[in-house]
Amino acid sequence: MGLNMTIDLGVQELIVLGDSDLLIRQAQGEWKTRDLKLLPYKQCVEDLSKRFRSIEFRYIPIIYNELADTLATLASMLPYPGNTCITPLEIQLRDQHGYCNTLEVESDCEPWYLHIKNFLQTGKCPEHANGDQKRTIRHLTSGFFLGGEILYKRTPDLNLLRCVDVENAEKIMNGIYAGVCGSHMNGYVLVKKILRAG
Template identity: 25%
Template sequence: MLKWAIELGQFDLEYFPRTSIKGQALADFILEFDSEVYNKAIVLAEPSSQGNPPVDVMEDFPHPWWILHVDEAVNNNGAGAGIVLITPEGNRLMSVIHFKFYVTNNDAEYEALINSLKIALEVGVVKLIARSDSELVVNQVNGGFQARGPRTELYMRCVQRLLEKFGSARLEGVPRKENSNVDALEKIGSQMDSVQLGQISLGIQEIPSIPEVRVFQTQEIPRENWMTLIHNYIRMGAFPEDKLQVRRLRYQVAK
């Protein structure tokens, strides 16, 4: 500190405390994200004096596109999702979700996509481009791949119903390197590290987004077939009585 004082002593420096910017930040936020700003600032048609019915200002207004990036992470610490919603002005709305239930990689991709679409609907997005680096999920939702299993089909139908609620929306696949802006968020979400989050919102999901799929176990009556002798030999070391069958059985088991 003494060295700095000597070095800076030759300059006429004065200290002024920084003024508060909270009020201006709030005013800027309201100006950028007010949903009624178009009604107040833009007039598409002037009211006619001939008594024509009023024109809805927002009916033909060209809504801009929003961009959504979503990704998931599943590791030993848990599972989580990272969401980045980019406004038409370039502002980034980031969110992290931690899953407190067991999910596979495919289920986590669907959960991340479902939660991100719900957030976009709550914000009031009309036109949306959702981007994911999961080729499997993107092709299943768009109809390119067939959903395998009842659980995956429930997830796929849920995403399709959410996409239909937008005025215009589509799901695109992107390479992982182009989706790197959510990699850090998804890893934080899987570990639920609130220290690193800062101002990023953290959500905790207790249960899956789809109902639980019930699997009923059926008991089959065992029937003897050509595999019975092989099964008994491998499991219990049982041999048939015919020596010729024993030689044939050993030959089959070796294959």
Template identity: 40%
Template sequence: MLAYSVKLISRMDPLKYLFEKPALTGKLARWLLMLAEFDIKYITRKSVKGKAVAEFLADHPVEGPEDIEFEFPYENVMTATNDVWMLYFDGAANQKGFGIGVLLVSPEGSHIPLAFKLNFEVTNNQSKYEACIVGMEAALEIGVERLEVVGDSNLVVSQANGEWKVKEDKLKLYHQDLEDLIPRFQTVTFTHVPRLKNRFADALATLASMVEIPAGVKLRPITIEQRDKPVFEYVMIVNEPNDGLPWYHDIWNFIEKGEYPVGTEKKDQIALRRLASQYIICGGKLYRRSHCGTHKLCVHGTEATMIMEEIHEGVCGPHMNGIMLAKKILRQGYYWSTMETECV
């Protein structure tokens, strides 16, 4: 090899590092000295592929004129609609039990969560396969034709795409069942995502694995609601009597006199004490404490309506939306319990 120039074609970054790094120490320096007597040029495999294609096209030019057709060969692609469903799956195998979670998302954005507790032992990879297959079967039952399967299991996704071989005997039956389901769809794609982007299915699987369901007991569907305020504020708003008094009447009486409303239960009294700790009376007016140092003046009735109108459409009013209007009123130093709802 000493009499020839050598082109080294490789995808390995360590070789590129060895030939391109200007200063080397230790074993790398000794290796480079041993290779220095050879005329070696490092070339990446990707660039060689591109060069081969270019050389092939240059060696085989097309002779004579050609008829160029501008017709689109697949006209049905132009009329394709975005009717692809999303399937998120995950499985859980821990000391508490085994469970799987599935989330189907329609093209319109509707979410269909499914969770199953497995009453038999499975490995972590088997639980992932169980979740994927159960989710695909559920999609077939509701008539889904185009499906994108998303999961955080690199093993299941890679084996479904044919990138990895199935070596474990326990997974071969699952993989065969998965391959039997794929032709029943018009199109199916498998995508691997990080675990953070698959938290909903992960939560369903964990919940199913840890919950204990007694025999013969039927569970109603679980509803997850969103709340924007602490529970004690909801209690005060719901139980607020329509007697013409301001919304902060009970808070004022408790701070000034230490009195509770007549007929209140113990839990309501605890909620009132916690709520009153956020307010102070100064100069004959009630203020809500603020972390920024500027306390908010508590207003009600026509005064609150006038503040909303002035800030929204008064002099130099920006006509902002409800949420931004409520935030600006807070910055101006005013507060009432239903301000965000009324601003919207």
């Protein structure tokens, strides 16, 4: 289901993280799949994997993947109606410091990420861009991910940060600063609240 969802989103490059050493090594082709019940699943993964420009399977020990383990346990308790579309569950988990960059308002009122988003959508740079600017835009896009109409910035630990324009950033900041999330918080807690709201 996860591979199908990423294909539907138009993802071309994917890293699959799993806490089953056996399944990851089978998906990587390092180990053979001997269980007859698993052969159709292995074939399905191989077929779906061909639809990506690049796909990588990585093993993560379960002690570093508690959230996925909890979700798998919950999912196993629910009946799955075969003909129902399941909307993906969006979960935000932040136990680290958040970082932000201050950006000046663009003179043309366009969002700061407009050229990056356009390049990911169309594969084309702006007509007025020179060679250096085009190289910069192509280089920058490798650090971003487009999910539908929403642009995300990739972090080194594979988290995605939603990109917002000045207007939405001000709404988020004003809502939090006005005390919606509590008025007595230090800077670290405030940054976490802002990132959750984004």
